[in-house]
Amino acid sequence: MKSLQYIIVALLFVIVIPSMFRQSRKDKEREAINNLGSMNRAQSAYFLEQQKFSDSMASLGISIKPQTKNYDYSIRATPLAVFNYATPRKNGLRGYVSTVYLLVPNEQTGEILTTVLICKTKDDGRSNWSKIPRPAEPPIIRENGIECGPNTEAYGLLGGRGPGHTLLDTDSALAYNSLSYATAGQYDKALEAVQSINHADFKARALATIAIILAEKGQDDKALEVAKTVKDASYKQMALDASARYRNSY
The missing domain is CATH 3.30.700 (Glycoprotein, Type 4 Pilin)
Known part of the structure; x- marks a missing residue:
């Protein structure tokens, strides 16, 4: 029992x-x-x-x-x-x-x-x-999808x-693929993808984000160079602020 x-x-x-x-x-x-x-x-x-x-x-x-x-x-x-x-x-x-x-x-x-x-x-x-x-x-971004x-x-x-x-639509896919390239350190391919974006606002957002990624990786000079190409003033300032913030943290 x-x-x-x-x-x-x-x-x-x-x-x-x-x-x-x-x-x-x-x-x-x-x-x-x-x-x-x-x-x-x-x-x-x-x-x-x-x-x-x-x-x-x-x-x-x-x-x-x-x-x-x-x-x-x-x-x-x-x-x-x-x-x-x-x-x-x-x-x-x-x-x-x-x-x-x-x-x-x-x-x-x-x-x-x-x-x-x-x-x-x-x-x-x-x-x-x-x-x-x-x-x-x-x-991650793979071709035309997240x-x-x-x-x-x-x-x-x-x-x-x-x-x-x-x-994703074509411009969104180009924008997010550019970020994937930037994250992987392929900055030339990232910038090449951005230049193919037709929508002006999305192109500016993508460039500013690439600049932020560069700043995160400690590449200040390149980050500033890319940030200066951003035509929208508010996005450009976001990229510049990020560059300064990460530069001060090193």
Whole structure:
């Protein structure tokens, strides 16, 4: 009789405990998803008013703490897109990155369109408990579409035609491909792609973002050179401010 009780207890332990752990993880990760959703909506509202994205949680007017028990939240804003990160503070949780991308304005209304892609890390760190959790890799541009980056997979997609992939119009694809080239250090190819963009506003945004990427990589002279070619004064100032900010941090 006792042996039967032990077997039942063992079975319950095998079945119930892992299930409870999975549910606990889902509850904790739901925090990240909900907060990123709030950040996305706040960024969209901020953009409608300011015509740019915010790199500050405070200016978004949302009550999300930059650090919680489970996640660190951060923002990387550029003239073309904003990356909202939820980085796990402990193993057993997945990292998330939610990106709001601008698309070329509608020809009839002139309204700037956006698309949102949320990606999560495939690995939650349980395979290596000594490994420090890292933020999810940002999405990548592949030819005429946006998709989740290496070691990540799509959580959800708005405005797309498939899991983890959304198609772009020609100018938007050129703009985001130029950023991919710049991130990879292929600056000549990045600038070549930008010159093929017909939409003036998108071309200016792309050039300013390339200048910011150069500044992030410590290439101040090249960043300033590219920033000076930006015709829109506000985007040019964003690039110059980024260059000064990163230069002072070295």
